[in-house]
Amino acid sequence: MSEFNPNIPIYIQIMNSIKQEIVSGSLKPGDKLSSVRERAETLSVNPNTVQRAYQELERESVSETRRGMGTFIVEKETLISDLKSEMAQAVMKTFIEGMRGLGFRDDAIKQAIDRELDGGQTT
Amino acid sequence: MGRKKNVLLLLAIFGILNVIAYAAEIGGTITDINHMNSMLGFWVVNAIGATSIAPIVMFFLCSTGHVSELLYKDSSYLMLTVPRHGWEILGGRFIAGLVEFLACAIPAGFLLSIHAAILLPTLSSDRVNPLMAFARIYQQVFIVNFVPVAQILLLGLCAFAIVGTFLNFAVVASRSFVKNKGIATAVSIAVFITVINLATQWGGKFSNNFNWYWNIDSFSGLMNNGHMPTMAIPIASVLFFLAIAAALFAAASWLMEKKVEL
Amino acid sequence: MSVILETSKLKKNFYAKHALRGIDLKLENGRILGLMGPNGSGKTTFLKIIAGLQKSSGGTFTVNGKPAGYETKKTVSFLPDKNTLYPWMSSMDAIDFYADFFEDFDRNKAIDMLSFMKLEKTDKVKAMSKGMIEKLNLTLAFSRRASLFLLDEPLGGVDPVSRERIVSTIIKTWTEDSAIIISTHLVNDVEQIFNDVAFIDDGELILTGDAEALRIERGKSIDQLYLEIFANR
Numbered sequence: 001m002s003e004f005n006p007n008i009p010i011y012i013q014i015m016n017s018i019k020q021e022i023v024s025g026s027l028k029p030g031d032k033l034s035s036v037r038e039r040a041e042t043l044s045v046n047p048n049t050v051q052r053a054y055q056e057l058e059r060e061s062v063s064e065t066r067r068g069m070g071t072f073i074v075e076k077e078t079l080i081s082d083l084k085s086e087m088a089q090a091v092m093k094t095f096i097e098g099m100r101g102l103g104f105r106d107d108a109i110k111q112a113i114d115r116e117l118d119g120g121q122t123t
Numbered sequence: 124m125g126r127k128k129n130v131l132l133l134l135a136i137f138g139i140l141n142v143i144a145y146a147a148e149i150g151g152t153i154t155d156i157n158h159m160n161s162m163l164g165f166w167v168v169n170a171i172g173a174t175s176i177a178p179i180v181m182f183f184l185c186s187t188g189h190v191s192e193l194l195y196k197d198s199s200y201l202m203l204t205v206p207r208h209g210w211e212i213l214g215g216r217f218i219a220g221l222v223e224f225l226a227c228a229i230p231a232g233f234l235l236s237i238h239a240a241i242l243l244p245t246l247s248s249d250r251v252n253p254l255m256a257f258a259r260i261y262q263q264v265f266i267v268n269f270v271p272v273a274q275i276l277l278l279g280l281c282a283f284a285i286v287g288t289f290l291n292f293a294v295v296a297s298r299s300f301v302k303n304k305g306i307a308t309a310v311s312i313a314v315f316i317t318v319i320n321l322a323t324q325w326g327g328k329f330s331n332n333f334n335w336y337w338n339i340d341s342f343s344g345l346m347n348n349g350h351m352p353t354m355a356i357p358i359a360s361v362l363f364f365l366a367i368a369a370a371l372f373a374a375a376s377w378l379m380e381k382k383v384e385l
Numbered sequence: 386m387s388v389i390l391e392t393s394k395l396k397k398n399f400y401a402k403h404a405l406r407g408i409d410l411k412l413e414n415g416r417i418l419g420l421m422g423p424n425g426s427g428k429t430t431f432l433k434i435i436a437g438l439q440k441s442s443g444g445t446f447t448v449n450g451k452p453a454g455y456e457t458k459k460t461v462s463f464l465p466d467k468n469t470l471y472p473w474m475s476s477m478d479a480i481d482f483y484a485d486f487f488e489d490f491d492r493n494k495a496i497d498m499l500s501f502m503k504l505e506k507t508d509k510v511k512a513m514s515k516g517m518i519e520k521l522n523l524t525l526a527f528s529r530r531a532s533l534f535l536l537d538e539p540l541g542g543v544d545p546v547s548r549e550r551i552v553s554t555i556i557k558t559w560t561e562d563s564a565i566i567i568s569t570h571l572v573n574d575v576e577q578i579f580n581d582v583a584f585i586d587d588g589e590l591i592l593t594g595d596a597e598a599l600r601i602e603r604g605k606s607i608d609q610l611y612l613e614i615f616a617n618r
Contacts, residue, residue, distance in 0.1 A: 004577055006606035009597045041556050044549070045577045046417055049597070128473075200469040203438050205486045206458040380455065384439045 003043075010045055014053040019062065019083050022073060029079050033063060033071045126189075130226050137174055141234045144170035148241045149253070171238055178228040185224035186287030188216030191294040194383065209379030213295075213372065217287055224283070236260055281365060288368040288375070289315050295375040299382035318367060326360025387414050389449060389533050389564035390435065396443035397430050397588075404430045406588040407444060412533075412581070415561045419579035419596070420568040421611055423618075427588040428568040429466065432535045435566075436463035449532050459488065462531035466538040468518045472511035476504055476521055483525050495528035502550060516543045523551055527558040534558070534565040540574060548574055576607040584614055 004010050021027040033039070036054060040047040054071050057063040062083070065071050073079070099109045144167045190213065193199045202212060240257035264272055293311030390412040397405040405427045412418055420428050433439040435446060437458050448457040470479050480495045499506060502520040510518060523539060536555075540548050552575055555565065569575060576582075582599065584592040592599075592614065596607060603610055 006600050006609070007604050009601055010577060011597070037557070037559075040559075041553055043577075044552050044556065046580055047556065047559055048415060048417075048580055049577075200438060200463075200465050200467075201482075204436050204458060204461070204463050206455055206488075207486070208455060382440065 004045075011049050011053040011056065014039075014043070014045070014050060015057055016087075018053070018057065019087060022062070023080060023084050023087060027073055029073050029075045029077075031073050032069075033073065035070060126223060130223060133177070133227060134230050137177065137231065137234060140170045141174060141237070145237060145241060148238065167238075171235065174231050174234050174238075178224070178231045181224050181227045182283065183286065183290075185220040185227075186217075186283050187290045187294065188213070188218070188220030188287065190216050190291045194294060194298045203383065209376035209381075210372070212379060213291060213376055217284070217291075220287065221283065278361070281361060285364050285368040288371045289318075292371040292375045295378045295383060299378045299384065322363045322367065323360055326363045329359035329363075387449070387562075388412070389414050389416075390446065390566075392435075392444065392446040394444035395431070395434065395441050395446055397427075397434060397439065398442045403588050405434075405441075408585075408588075408590055410583065410590070410593070412564045412566065414564055415559075416580040417555075417559065417565045417567065417578055418581045418583060419572070419576065419607070420566055420583050420585060421570075421572055421607075422568075422585035423615055425587075426585045428585060429537055431585070432463065432537050432566065432568060435533070436461055436535055438463070460532040462526045462529045462534045464522055464526040464534070464536045464539055466541060468510070468522065470510050470518070470522070473509065475507050475509050477506040479510070479521060479525055480528075483528070487529050489530040491528050491530060495524055498524040498528060498554065501554070502547075516547045519543050520547060520551065523554060527554060530563075532563050534563065536565065536567045538569055539567060540569060540571045552578060572608040572611050573606070579607065582607055584611070586615070586618055 004013055018027065018033070022029075027033075033054065034042070036047050036050045040050045043050070054063065054065075058065060058071070061074060061076075062079070063071050064074050076082075096109065099112070104112065148167055193202055193212075193216065205212075237257065239260055241253045243260075244253070244256045289311075293315070296311065297306075388411055390410065392408050392410045395405055395408040395410075396403075408427075408431060420431070422428055430439065434441050435448070435453075435457075437453065441453075446453055448461055451457055474482070476499055480492060480499075483495070484490045484492050496506075499521075502524055504517060504521055504524070508517070510521070513521070519539065519542065523536075526534065526536070539551055539555075543551065548571075555567070556578060559565065567575060567579070576596065579596040582592075582594060582596045583590055599610065600606060603613075605613070
């Protein structure tokens with residue numbers, strides 16, 4: 001379990017890393033995803049797990065399977081921005097929950113963000 | 124394959140052993156066999172002895188086809204996971220054992236015949252040279268007396284199969300229900316002896332009553348004055364033994380498939 | 386979904402010792418099961434019974450619906466934890482041997498795998514290191530088109546690089562129609578390839594389930610779960 005977080009299902013972690021690749025540009029809309037088996041071998045995970053990740057991506061309309069050819073990233077103009085905002089939202093949610101857990105109220109959270117962005121001086 | 128090496132090594136040793144013995148014998152016969160140097164004589168006796176005993180030992184060792192090795196060493200794991208019926212495994216090993224035995228026995232027989240060719244003429248009145256004696260021996264064994272020799276070989280084959288089956292049954296049984304190799308061996312030897320005694324007695328009586336004998340008697344003269352007696356083989360005993368062997372083979376095959384564990 | 390292996394109350398006794406106390410297990414096609422437990426818990430006994438090397442003392446099992454016997458041996462490929470090849474054999478000899486005995490053996494696949502494992506065809510078993518023998522045995526076991534693969538501690542005594550190759554080979558060989566059972570102590574190296582896991586102790590299954598589900602439910606890796614379960618027993 002070296003590269004994987006034990007608290008999150010592996011298939012979700014795989015999905016996230018693929019989404020990350022799309023957002024960062026290493027995977028472009030229309031690109032073919034490596035086969036289930038190849039990815040399973042590279043990551044040293046069960047092919048079933050990769051299969052599930054691919055199926056979920058398809059369900060989320062991030063990818064599509066073309067019969068006899070493989071799985072491809074959908075050619076949607078808004079794909080990258082959609083994913084970006086979806087992933088950003090997840091990051092923000094975790095951040096806000098964390099800050100609230102520390103006792104910060106919403107105003108204080110906004111101030112902390114500004115300070116951090118200005119030069120990293122928090123009290 | 125590992126066994127092939129062993130057999131070849133054995134044959135090589137015997138080859139060398141006997142060649143030296145031949146040299147001694149020929150030297151002895153030319154001068155006078157009675158005055159053969161005692162050390163050479165010793166060598167000759169050893170060579171002949173070893174070459175005669177080895178096939179007998181191999182008879183017992185090979186008749187089982189080394190099945191005990193199969194069941195007691197790690198490599199047997201493989202054998203037991205293989206999709207082969209019990210009889211296929213035991214039968215195959217038996218044939219391999221037979222081939223191994225013949226690979227040893229035939230050369231041994233050949234080597235001994237050379238000794239006979241050199242030594243026998245000295246015992247009879249006519250001075251035949253070894254080459255002629257050699258030819259004559261083979262003529263007597265394989266051509267003139269072909270039928271009785273074949274019959275004896277057939278009996279030998281039956282004996283080989285019977286001994287092998289009995290021993291294998293003991294080995295397979297030991298791996299299936301008795302578990303303790305020592306106890307299993309002791310029990311099987313006891314059973315072996317008992318069964319042989321009973322079978323010989325009953326078979327003998329049976330054959331006697333019905334006068335069921337197989338007469339091996341068509342020997343014609345060896346060495347001019349030789350005359351082999353008629354060998355009367357009680358057929359009932361032989362059939363009895365073969366039947367028991369067949370039953371044991373079936374039992375061993377069944378055990379192999381259903382009960383043997385590692 | 387077809388059931389490759391199903392055991393029902395499988396028991397095994399060695400005189401007084403209860404090695405297996407009634408194992409109920411079901412394994413479907415395409416799944417990889419991790420069988421974990423301490424030494425002497427019954428893992429090897431279980432696998433040997435399914436492979437045909439031992440006979441159960443009670444209970445039954447079927448492989449592809451067929452009861453234990455000659456038929457099941459044809460579709461079960463067993464990789465034992467000790468070497469079972471003759472010392473005089475070379476890799477090629479071993480391949481020929483397997484090809485003779487198993488109808489479903491794929492020679493070409495075996496030869497390819499040999500080079501993937503960096504083994505020479507002419508190397509003899511007696512000259513091979515433990516890791517090399519393990520890799521050769523794995524090659525042979527996996528070149529069969531079997532329905533059920535049973536691997537008994539395939540990673541023991543093998544260096545980390547070879548371990549990776551072995552895990553890679555397992556994934557490569559995985560097919561939708563077959564199932565694989567891996568018994569191991571080295572949980573950390575392989576847990577992400579398990580679909581299902583089964584923890585066994587003293588002949589009994591104490592926990593079974595889907596690997597992913599257990600990880601989320603318990604909030605820890607299977608390796609950590611193993612420690613947690615067995616530290617207190």
